[in-house]
Amino acid sequence: MHKVIYDTDPGVDDAMALLFLHRHADIDLIGITTVFGNASIETTTRNALFLKREWNIPAPVAKGASVTIDPSRKEGAWPTFVHGDDGLGNIDVPEVVDVPLDPRPAYKFIIDTVRANPGEVTLVAVGRMTNLALALKEDPDIAGLVKQVVIMGGNFYVPGNVTPVAEANIHGDPEAADIVLTAPWQVVVIGLDVTAITTMSRGYLGEMAARGDKAVQLLDKLSQFYIDFYKHAVEDGMMVHDSCACVYVVAPELFTTISGAMRVVCGGIADGQTIVKQDGRRFPPGDWDDLPSQIACTGIQSQEVIDLIRDTL
Ligand code: BDR
Numbered sequence: 001m002h003k004v005i006y007d008t009d010p011g012v013d014d015a016m017a018l019l020f021l022h023r024h025a026d027i028d029l030i031g032i033t034t035v036f037g038n039a040s041i042e043t044t045t046r047n048a049l050f051l052k053r054e055w056n057i058p059a060p061v062a063k064g065a066s067v068t069i070d071p072s073r074k075e076g077a078w079p080t081f082v083h084g085d086d087g088l089g090n091i092d093v094p095e096v097v098d099v100p101l102d103p104r105p106a107y108k109f110i111i112d113t114v115r116a117n118p119g120e121v122t123l124v125a126v127g128r129m130t131n132l133a134l135a136l137k138e139d140p141d142i143a144g145l146v147k148q149v150v151i152m153g154g155n156f157y158v159p160g161n162v163t164p165v166a167e168a169n170i171h172g173d174p175e176a177a178d179i180v181l182t183a184p185w186q187v188v189v190i191g192l193d194v195t196a197i198t199t200m201s202r203g204y205l206g207e208m209a210a211r212g213d214k215a216v217q218l219l220d221k222l223s224q225f226y227i228d229f230y231k232h233a234v235e236d237g238m239m240v241h242d243s244c245a246c247v248y249v250v251a252p253e254l255f256t257t258i259s260g261a262m263r264v265v266c267g268g269i270a271d272g273q274t275i276v277k278q279d280g281r282r283f284p285p286g287d288w289d290d291l292p293s294q295i296a297c298t299g300i301q302s303q304e305v306i307d308l309i310r311d312t313l
């Protein structure tokens with residue numbers, strides 16, 4: 001059984017991934033932590049509480065960071081054209097959802113839960129990496145107590161999606177992502193190299209909803225706006241970025257990987273670019289030699305991943 005803390009900014013594809021984590025038989029979802037990104041922290045937290053209530057998810061929700069770890073960074077506008085004004089496809093999520101929050105900030109929830117379950121917790125982070133970086137800053141020793149960190153973010157051998165070289169989750173807080181990737185824990189990076197080619201069509205999701213399950217019907221409804229947004233890149237469907245990271249936890253055999261030290265560019269025209277110094281390639285000795293070797297996914301069996309999502313939901 002995989003004990004998972006899900007760090008998320010719901011977000012349409014975040015919602016699908018949440019339902020996957022909740023319903024997969026080999027996953028014990030022990031916490032949901034929110035972060036700003038697809039919308040403000042108030043909106044992403046409200047959305048997490050809304051989905052928890054609608055889908056009867058027992059895991060507690062802890063509210064996380066509202067700004068980047070470097071407060072001098074200027075925050076861009078929320079990507080309402082991707083996930084809608086309400087972050088969930090403009091389905092009229094109630095302004096207030098009357099479900100109690102965990103009293104702790106997300107980074108503290110992460111520290112306490114990891115310390116209570118040494119060696120057992122997988123962190124799945126699919127938004128800005130701010131909460132994870134704050135947890136590491138407060139208590140660096142948790143790095144040795146976490147089982148694995150699986151993140152959706154970055155891109156190595158394909159273009160970015162918010163700049164020519166950067167992906168949204170990393171670009172939204174590059175300093176935090178650099179802290180996470182250079183910490184002495186095992187990070188698996190599920191980036192655009194694999195998520196941009198893993199798409200679910202409107203019809204496929206519609207067939208899932210037609211089986212009558214209320215939770216999947218809500219997911220189908222809230223996904224329509226996001227599918228419309230993806231018209232420029234996907235033929236009547238959507239990239240299921242965040243679900244790919246969740247699938248990796250239970251089915252890593254569906255991915256091919258490379259390994260190496262990783263850094264994030266912080267500033268300048270390549271702000272937010274992720275770089276891997278791939279193991280096994282010949283480079284002169286340098287500054288990165290002491291960094292941990294992390295894992296990046298560069299290949300995926302997309303149809304098997306999509307089918308596993310369907311079968312789990
Ligand atoms: C990532 O950005 C967000 O829009 C999605 O939820 C996903 O986590 C993809 O770049």
Ligand code: CA
Pocket residue numbers: 008009010011013014038126127242
């Ligand atoms: Ca996300």
